[in-house]
Amino acid sequence: MASPSLSWRALETRIGLDALPDFHRAFLTWRGVEGAAGMPLRRAQQRVEAELNRLVQSGEATRDGDDWRLSPGALAGFDAAQPYLSPDPLEGA
Numbered sequence: 001m002a003s004p005s006l007s008w009r010a011l012e013t014r015i016g017l018d019a020l021p022d023f024h025r026a027f028l029t030w031r032g033v034e035g036a037a038g039m040p041l042r043r044a045q046q047r048v049e050a051e052l053n054r055l056v057q058s059g060e061a062t063r064d065g066d067d068w069r070l071s072p073g074a075l076a077g078f079d080a081a082q083p084y085l086s087p088d089p090l091e092g093a
């Protein structure tokens with residue numbers, strides 16, 4: 001049986017609304033997007049979706065409606081995500 005994937009939307013929920021803009025900018029910086037730290041919120045959100053779609057293209061994620069299911073290890077090395085990646089018994093169900 002395959003390891004469960006991680007829902008990007010569930011991850012965002014764990015992070016919380018107040019911390020989400022900083023998390024998105026950290027994700028973009030980790031993905032190599034220049035100028036992410038000073039990017040306006042709406043632009044950062046658009047770029048996050050573009051980067052998630054790149055993960056789909058590379059086989060590290062799949063699109064699931066308005067969500068992205070990340071393969072195990074897709075966020076390896078992204079330190080800002082690590083506190084939120086604890087196993088969730090409902091993930092992948």
